Amino acid sequence: MTEEVKEWWDLTAGWFQDEIDLDVGVNWTGTTSDDDLTLLSDVAGKDALELGCGGGQCSVALAQRGANVTGLDLSEEQLSFARDLAAEHDVDVEFVQGDVTNLEMFPDDSFDVAFNAYVFQWVGDLAACFRETHRVLRPGGRLVFSMPHPVYDLADPETHRVEESYFDTGRQVTTYDDLDSDMVTYRHRISDVHNALTGAGFRVERLLEPGSDDPGHYEEGPWGEHRPELLAKLPSTLIFEARAE
Numbered sequence: 001m002t003e004e005v006k007e008w009w010d011l012t013a014g015w016f017q018d019e020i021d022l023d024v025g026v027n028w029t030g031t032t033s034d035d036d037l038t039l040l041s042d043v044a045g046k047d048a049l050e051l052g053c054g055g056g057q058c059s060v061a062l063a064q065r066g067a068n069v070t071g072l073d074l075s076e077e078q079l080s081f082a083r084d085l086a087a088e089h090d091v092d093v094e095f096v097q098g099d100v101t102n103l104e105m106f107p108d109d110s111f112d113v114a115f116n117a118y119v120f121q122w123v124g125d126l127a128a129c130f131r132e133t134h135r136v137l138r139p140g141g142r143l144v145f146s147m148p149h150p151v152y153d154l155a156d157p158e159t160h161r162v163e164e165s166y167f168d169t170g171r172q173v174t175t176y177d178d179l180d181s182d183m184v185t186y187r188h189r190i191s192d193v194h195n196a197l198t199g200a201g202f203r204v205e206r207l208l209e210p211g212s213d214d215p216g217h218y219e220e221g222p223w224g225e226h227r228p229e230l231l232a233k234l235p236s237t238l239i240f241e242a243r244a245e
Ligand SMILES: C[S@@+](CC[C@H](N)C(=O)[O-])C[C@H]1O[C@@H](n2cnc3c(N)ncnc32)[C@H](O)[C@@H]1O
Pocket: 002, 005, 006, 009, 022, 027, 051, 052, 053, 054, 055, 056, 058, 072, 073, 074, 075, 078, 098, 099, 100, 101, 116, 117, 118, 119, 122, 123
């Protein structure tokens, strides 16, 4: 299952990094960074694991804040970009190829913080990921992540009418005529994410839904799916903060 996600990311990583052109920083959403939310400001001296580090922009930012960072990703192409970025910014980050649902390369109790931004829509088995994350976090360690808010994609970006069902969860396949690989993503209900976290031994401490009812607060994203008028009506990003008990 993850093989098809890996294939997609290896194929599209170069294009993705060119288009998104992310600054180094913890970018929870296109419009909300950790400069505003300060969820990961207190990481100096901590051992931090980014679960799906992509091009490494968040990992490099945490290393600049003094954390000992390990970035894990499925895609060698994404990791290659991340390694170059860390070298460019003169920080040490250990980048590792792997799957967030199987963290066997890390012993128990290895990290104080695990985090990611916009990765879990690519992961089908979140329960496995949370069990593994709980295992590698030290007791009291934090897991902080953002993901697409599951209500945002239900509305048509032009008409704002609800066109899809919140209950239609699981594997979604998007095909592109000009690409050899399909994009495979997963829809998760909020309750499923919450229950997978508590089932793995986490206490959910905070849910955040950043946003504003002012369309002027937003800019269009690079792929046109982020429409300011719709963003002012529905949350596009969901953030969880959980603690390993
Ligand atoms: C949209 S990027 C997010 C990364 C970064 N925060 C960003 O905004 O660019 C999603 C990343 O998750 C990685 N990914 C998807 N499924 C994964 C899995 N099961 N294990 C590890 N990485 C995964 C992909 O390879 C990709 O680099």
